[in-house]
Amino acid sequence: MITHIVFFKLSDASAENLAATRGKLLGMQGKVPQLRHLEAGIDVIRSERSYDLALVTKFDSLDDLQAYQVHPYHAGEILPHMKSVCSSIVAVDYQD
Numbered sequence: 001m002i003t004h005i006v007f008f009k010l011s012d013a014s015a016e017n018l019a020a021t022r023g024k025l026l027g028m029q030g031k032v033p034q035l036r037h038l039e040a041g042i043d044v045i046r047s048e049r050s051y052d053l054a055l056v057t058k059f060d061s062l063d064d065l066q067a068y069q070v071h072p073y074h075a076g077e078i079l080p081h082m083k084s085v086c087s088s089i090v091a092v093d094y095q096d
Contacts, residue, residue, distance in 0.1 A: 001036070001058055001059070001060065001095070001096040002058065002059045002060070002061060002062055002064070002065050002093060002094070002095055002096070003056065003057070003058050003093070003094055003095075003096060004055075004056075004057045004058070004059065004065055004068075004091065004092075004093050005054065005055065005056050005057075005091065005092045005093075006054070006055040006089060006090070006091045007051035007053070007054050007055075007089070007090050007091070008021070008051060008052055008053040008054075008055070008082060008086045008088075008089055009051050009052055009086060009087050009088040009089075010052045010053065010085055010086055010087065011085060011086065011087045012085070013052045017085065018042045018052060018053060019042070021053060021081075021082075021085055022040045022041070022042055022053060024077075024078065024081055024082075025038075025040040025053075025055050025078065025082075026038065026040050027077075028073060028074065028078060031073045032068055032071045032073055032074055034059055034060075034064040034065070034067050034068045034071070035057055035058075035059070035068065036057075036058045036059055036060060036064075037056070037057060037058035038055075038056075038057050039055075039056045039057075040053065040054065040055050040056075041053070041054050041056075051088070051090070062095075065093065
């Protein structure tokens with residue numbers, strides 16, 4: 001199992017924008033067949049070192065993670081949106 005975690009710092013971290021962006025990420029459910037697990041959460045601590053939003057996804061293999069990266073819904077809908085609303089994005093991928 002491969003876990004893919006992404007942290008997003010939004011340019012506008014208003015409650016409305018955070019909720020809309022979280023909804024956009026959760027909208028991948030059922031649209032990207034390689035996804036085995038999908039969750040997205042808004043940071044509740046709001047400290048200096050906090051990012052605003054986290055995405056946790058799981059895949060059966062590295063090949064599935066790579067297929068997700070180029071899947072038309074992810075590459076055409078999610079990535080452009082996230083790049084347009086974020087000031088910083090970091091990720092970690094690891095094998096369970």
